[in-house]
Amino acid sequence: TEAVQALVTKKFGEVGVEVLSEGDIDGATIDEKLYIDRHYYAIASKATIMKPAELNVPAPKFAEKFEEEWATVLEEGRVLNALDACAKLELDADQLDSAWGEAKKAGRIVKFGGGFYCARVEVEGKDPLYTLNAFFMSMRSKFTKPDCKIHYFVVQFDAAKLAWADFRGKVLGPTDPSSAPPNSLRGQIMSGWESLGLSAPPNTGDNGVHASASPFEGLAEKMNWLSIDPNEDDFGKALLGSMTPEMLKEFTVDPQVLLPGGDGKKGSLFDQLEDLDFADALSKCSAIAAAQ
Known part of the structure; x- marks a missing residue:
């Protein structure tokens, strides 16, 4: 309000x-441009952005849970991402979320990995269908309904005065x-x-209210929501001294990255940078880039 x-x-x-700029983005634009999907990329990529055939699915886990082969249901078109499942089953986001909840209660769900779930949803009058991360659709609809909008602030502050x-x-x-x-x-x-x-x-x-968890996350969110070029951003320009534009773009979706130290450990990029100030975030980001 x-x-x-x-x-x-x-x-x-x-x-x-200091507020550098502010504005509104309406639900129709958020829907069309997939802004919220990229914001929650780790979850949303499986639900709305990518098709099941593009995903790295642990087929043995699927077969163990549902007693049929992943390759078969894929070939027969019986597994869809959540966005396509809504269309196929003629459900809105909340109705699909409800069907997902019923599947969860009935034990028709398997976890493939962090933030990656598959369920067999059963809707009266329709053939059963496998779908992925359908819980995201209800989250998404809060931002994409025609009468919704977000108001954003782009800000800056002195790290010496405010961590x-x-x-x-x-x-x-x-x-x-x-x-x-x-x-x-x-x-x-x-x-x-x-x-x-x-x-x-x-x-x-x-x-x-929401705030970016680090200078890097702030850059990623400005690149997504406001389509800024990282060269137009102080942190982005500094980062491009230690990584390629391609690596920077890959980093904006919070991948699992090799951590510095040489022991092969991996972790969420965003988690490594959380709450760090500009200089510390830049240093850690550069070290992580060098470890890849």
Whole structure:
């Protein structure tokens, strides 16, 4: 709401966060451009962006769970990503989410890996269908309905005066708004949600505001939502001194990367950079790039 936007602007002014630009992106654009899908790429790539045939599926796990071969159901067109499953089954996002929930309760679901699930959904009057990460569709619809929009702020602040960890933890507050400090943005939205014109109190999933978890994540989100060229961004320009544009683009979807140290360990790129300030994030990013 405009009242929440005003609250954010006021808070930023109080703590020395400069707003460089702001604007709205409507649901139709988010849907068409797949902005939210790329934002949650690790989950959404299986649900909306890629087709089942393009995914690295552990076929033995599928066969063990469902007692038929992955190659067979793929060839027969009986497995679809969540977006295509909605169309095939003539369901909206919430209805597919409900069918997914029923499959989960009935034990017709298998975990292929982190953030990667397959379920056999059964809808009355339709042939059973296998689908992937269908729980994402309900999350997605919160952003893509015609009457929805997000309001974004592009900001900068001095790391010597405000650490990135404090920007997230104290200025915005923790993910769960019920445990947020009263003077943080999430704390204020929690206590004043009715006067701010919100239709329901915030919760962990819908907590009023989102902030990038690191300078790198900020760059990735600006490249996705605002289509900026990394050469136009201070952190992006600095990064391109230690990695190719192709590697930078690959890094923006939070891949599992080889960690520095030479012992072959892998981890989430975003997790390695969380809450680091500009200089530390740049140094760690460069070390990770060199380890690949």
